[in-house]
Amino acid sequence: MNYADWPLSAPVNLTWEITHQCNLSCIHCLSGSSTESADELDMDECRAIVDQLAALKVFEINFGGGEPLLKSYFLPLLRYIHTKGIVTCISTNGTVLNDETVACFTGNPLVNVQVSLDGATPEVNDRIRGQGTFHRIIRGIEPLAGKDISLSINTVVTSLNFTQLGQLKELAGSYGARLRVSRFRPSGRARESWEMLKLNSAQLRELSEWLNDDPNILTGDSFFSISGDGRRQLGLDMCGACKMTCCIDPCGSVYPCAFMQVSEFCGGNLRETSFQDIWDNSAAFRYFRQLEPESCRKCPRFDKCRGGCPAVAYFVSKDLNRADPECLINWSRETSSTPVV
Amino acid sequence: MVYSLAEGIQVRKESWGLLFYQQLQHKVCFVRSGDWLYPRHFDGSWTFDGIIGDIARHTGTPAEIIERSIQKLTKHLTDSRMIVDELR
Numbered sequence A: 001m002n003y004a005d006w007p008l009s010a011p012v013n014l015t016w017e018i019t020h021q022c023n024l025s026c027i028h029c030l031s032g033s034s035t036e037s038a039d040e041l042d043m044d045e046c047r048a049i050v051d052q053l054a055a056l057k058v059f060e061i062n063f064g065g066g067e068p069l070l071k072s073y074f075l076p077l078l079r080y081i082h083t084k085g086i087v088t089c090i091s092t093n094g095t096v097l098n099d100e101t102v103a104c105f106t107g108n109p110l111v112n113v114q115v116s117l118d119g120a121t122p123e124v125n126d127r128i129r130g131q132g133t134f135h136r137i138i139r140g141i142e143p144l145a146g147k148d149i150s151l152s153i154n155t156v157v158t159s160l161n162f163t164q165l166g167q168l169k170e171l172a173g174s175y176g177a178r179l180r181v182s183r184f185r186p187s188g189r190a191r192e193s194w195e196m197l198k199l200n201s202a203q204l205r206e207l208s209e210w211l212n213d214d215p216n217i218l219t220g221d222s223f224f225s226i227s228g229d230g231r232r233q234l235g236l237d238m239c240g241a242c243k244m245t246c247c248i249d250p251c252g253s254v255y256p257c258a259f260m261q262v263s264e265f266c267g268g269n270l271r272e273t274s275f276q277d278i279w280d281n282s283a284a285f286r287y288f289r290q291l292e293p294e295s296c297r298k299c300p301r302f303d304k305c306r307g308g309c310p311a312v313a314y315f316v317s318k319d320l321n322r323a324d325p326e327c328l329i330n331w332s333r334e335t336s337s338t339p340v341v
Numbered sequence B: 001m002v003y004s005l006a007e008g009i010q011v012r013k014e015s016w017g018l019l020f021y022q023q024l025q026h027k028v029c030f031v032r033s034g035d036w037l038y039p040r041h042f043d044g045s046w047t048f049d050g051i052i053g054d055i056a057r058h059t060g061t062p063a064e065i066i067e068r069s070i071q072k073l074t075k076h077l078t079d080s081r082m083i084v085d086e087l088r
Helices: A043-055 A074-083 A099-105 A122-129 A133-144 A162-174 A190-197 A201-213 A275-281 A283-289 A310-317 A328-337 B048-059 B063-079
Strands: A013-017 A060-064 A087-092 A111-116 A150-157 A178-183 A253-255 B002-005 B009-014 B017-022 B027-031 B043-047 B083-086
Touching: A043 A074, A043 A275, A060 A074, A074 A087, A074 A099, A099 A111, A099 A133, A111 A133, A122 A133, A133 A150, A150 A162, A162 A178, A162 A201, A190 A310, A201 A328, A253 A275, A275 A283, B002 B009, B027 B063, B043 B048, B048 B063, B063 B083
Parallel strands: A013 A060, A060 A087, A087 A111, A111 A150, A150 A178
Antiparallel strands: B002 B043, B002 B083, B009 B017, B017 B027
8 A cells, every 4th residue: 555545644744824915926826815814813713723733743834825924923823833842834935034033933943944036036036026026035035044944945946947946056055045946836826827937848857857866955846755756757746635734724724735725625614613524524635535637547657646736737627637737757658659750 | 672752753643553753854654553553652661571561461462473573663763763762
């Protein structure tokens, strides 16, 4: 039996989008964040959710949004989570860090900080994250550098920054950080920019080779790779949605993953249902656990990836039973079967 | 000899055994130990013989059989730095 089939009583980690509020308006934002929603969870509700997650021994919470540091109670909530021994990863745009934030992050083994930067130069980054953001982000990274903080710079790989990955790795290294790269997926505002920013097959293959050659590059996709095999061969890893991970949105709704925040895939809301009940019994979560695209079943790598990322398949084709359209094995077949003219 | 979780390691019980989590690498380790082992066995208070006796008591399995399996398992967990052993 594959590890992915070993049922878990709770996620290993989960993404918690703590607010929809964001001071930037990145064209690839997975959640389309901008302003705070009226019914976002308050501190007491968040604390009660943390109590549930701690009782279930969820090991790690990854905070995103929106910009989590804009949430007024974010640091007190973080401190509360740490009293429970839960590891946290804070994904920030780096533009609203202050002395209190840096102090909260420093010397804390339960904190991992990930600052988003989408280009090694203002010309590239600012086309994605907005005018003037490159320098603002760098000013945010500087106070974190050299401190006792687990720091990474995260880049969503797009056709605009693809040629700058080497520079981004060096830039991260100059701040004592590691480069983490994430897949660009067509959810949220990225649906509008997908055609312009997605990588072509040659770029994806090159990216896969680059990652295979450099184990020091972190990848969002294999963050919880259970076999370590995801980075070898042709890149795609198994989807952990509803098996090892899930996502809580700012209003308490629970989804299979941060990229699948679509009402039809909502497992339930924590204001009405316990986390355990949603995880164990929701129809959406049960469906995702048995999802295996028909077209992939004969593939020799099926056991490794089970069809890849359903979010990409869904947003591109509106069909969860399709293979991940960025599967490099499919492309190899297409390429090798294309007659050379 | 007693066993404790190594630094930065957490563990929880699952229906099929134990799930170890390594904080630094953000990795997990699946241990198919069924209902033999529990997280308490790695709290630093259980000796090897104590663990064997505890499993034998709650499963009814002969101690010699348990001993062979647990020896292999604790070695694997020690080698993969999930647990540390300490002489008492």
